[in-house]
Amino acid sequence: MLTVATWNVNSIKQREAACAAWLKQAAPDVLCLQELKCQTEGFPRGTFEDLGYNCAVLGQKSFNGVAILSKYPIGETVTALPGDSGDDQARYIEAEISLPGGKAIRAASIYAPNGNPAPSPKLDYKLAWLGRLEEYARALLAYEEVLVLAGDYNIIPRPQDVYNPAGWTEDALFRLESRQAFRRVLHLGLTDAVMACDSRGSQYTFWDYQAGAWQKDFGLRIDHILLSPQALGRLAGASIDRKPRSWDKPSDHTPVVVSLDF
DNA sequence: ATGGTAGCTGGGCTA
Numbered sequence: 085m086l087t088v089a090t091w092n093v094n095s096i097k098q099r100e101a102a103c104a105a106w107l108k109q110a111a112p113d114v115l116c117l118q119e120l121k122c123q124t125e126g127f128p129r130g131t132f133e134d135l136g137y138n139c140a141v142l143g144q145k146s147f148n149g150v151a152i153l154s155k156y157p158i159g160e161t162v163t164a165l166p167g168d169s170g171d172d173q174a175r176y177i178e179a180e181i182s183l184p185g186g187k188a189i190r191a192a193s194i195y196a197p198n199g200n201p202a203p204s205p206k207l208d209y210k211l212a213w214l215g216r217l218e219e220y221a222r223a224l225l226a227y228e229e230v231l232v233l234a235g236d237y238n239i240i241p242r243p244q245d246v247y248n249p250a251g252w253t254e255d256a257l258f259r260l261e262s263r264q265a266f267r268r269v270l271h272l273g274l275t276d277a278v279m280a281c282d283s284r285g286s287q288y289t290f291w292d293y294q295a296g297a298w299q300k301d302f303g304l305r306i307d308h309i310l311l312s313p314q315a316l317g318r319l320a321g322a323s324i325d326r327k328p329r330s331w332d333k334p335s336d337h338t339p340v341v342v343s344l345d346f
Numbered sequence: 347a348t349g350g351t352a353g354c355t356g357g358g359c360t361a
Contacts, residue, residue, distance in 0.1 A: 094361085095353055119361090121354065146354055147361090198361055206360095238361095292361090293351040336352075336361085 085320060086183065086346040087111075088191060090234035090307055091328075092118040092290075092337035096149070099335055100128045106328055107135050112341060113155045114181060116193030116234040119335075120149025120174075127151065144174035150193040150235070157182045162192075167216030173197075175213070183346060189315070190224065194235030199256030207256050210238070214265035222272050224312075230344070231312035233274065236337065238306055239266040241276070245287065245305035257306060274310040277322040277342045289324055290337045298329060309342050318344040 089112040093099040096117065107115065115137070120127060124143035132139055137153040142163045152158065158179045165176035178192040196217070199210030224231055240258040243249035252258040270276065278287060288303025297303065311319060320343040329338040 098353070119353095147359085200361075295350055297351095333352095 086113050086189070086344045087341055088114040088116070088189075088232050088234060088309065088344065089339050089341040090116040090118070090193065090236075090309060091339040092195070092236040092307060092335060094119045094335040094337065095121040096127060096151075097122055098333065100131055102328060102331055102334070104131055104135060106325075106339065107132070107137070107153075110325065110339070110341065114189075114191055114232075115153040115339075116191065117151040117153065118149075118193060118195035118236045119147075120144075120151060121147060122149060140177055140179045142174045142177040144172075148174040148195060150174060150177045150195050152177055152179045152191060152193050154179065154181050154191075156184075159188075165213065165216050166220050168212070171213075187346065189230040189232060189344075190227075191232045191234065194233055194237065196235070196237045196239070198238050199259075199262060202254065202256040202259055207259070207261075210256060211261055211265055214262075214269065218265070218269050218272065221269055221274065225273055228314060229312065230315045230318065232315055232342070232344075233310040234308070234340070234342075236307050237266060239263060239308075240304050240306055241266060241308075247288075247300075247302040247304075257304065270310065273313055275313075275316045275319075277309040277311050277316075277319060278305075278324065278340065280311075280316065280319060281322040286326070287324060289340055291329060293336050307337055307340050309340055311342070315344060318346065320345045
């Protein structure tokens with residue numbers, strides 16, 4: 085079994101210990117990280133290498149930043165989402181990962197723009213970014229590989245993915261244009277792994293730090309793992325691990341995990 | 347209606 089996880093850690097320096105602790109207990113083969121909030125050189129690579137992970141890192145000063153940790157060797161990497169050479173925000177990293185027996189998967193760590201306030205140029209940037217993701221995902225899917233696009237999409241796909249949908253209609257995470265942009269990506273032939281597994285209970289992946297959102301379970305489901313048909317054919321399970329959100333000094337997001345039959 | 351929290355950075359932005 086191959087497990088691939090995603091976790092927006094909201095500063096890897098603040099979350100280094102929590103991240104190491106979770107890696108030790110959950111032991112995913114691949115972990116896609118978002119919101120590193122540090123430059124590439126500042127990434128605590130040694131901590132993760134000591135736990136047996138290879139690291140592909142795209143950092144940025146102050147904001148954003150994405151990485152892929154893998155127990156298996158990392159080959160070619162892509163460190164920018166194609167479609168706008170003027171976009172310098174560190175929101176996309178992709179890696180080819182070699183598995184035993186000559187097999188491989190392609191995984192991307194995705195940190196889509198938030199887009200608030202809406203409407204504003206930030207929403208325009210979000211929608212344009214998702215449009216670029218759609219075009220690039222179309223090209224990736226043509227390879228017909230096991231492809232995993234994991235990350236913080238900053239999209240609430242359905243009303244039941246937010247504690248109070250009526251209060252979120254104008255928010256960039258739930259506005260119709262945002263959900264449509266996400267659906268267009270799915271419609272290329274990608275599958276939301278958590279939805280495919282139809283697991284019960286809370287599906288939230290994010291709880292705001294403010295106003296006791298965690299205690300009240302006022303959450304959102306905005307972190308998603310999308311699978312190509314070849315990956316979906318190997319899907320054995322998907323789950324959201326709420327535990328790290330309950331730890332001291334938590335990220336506001338918690339990990340999502342998929343198991344692929346390899 | 348406002349502010350409530352967290353992180354980076356050293357005031358305001360981002361979320």
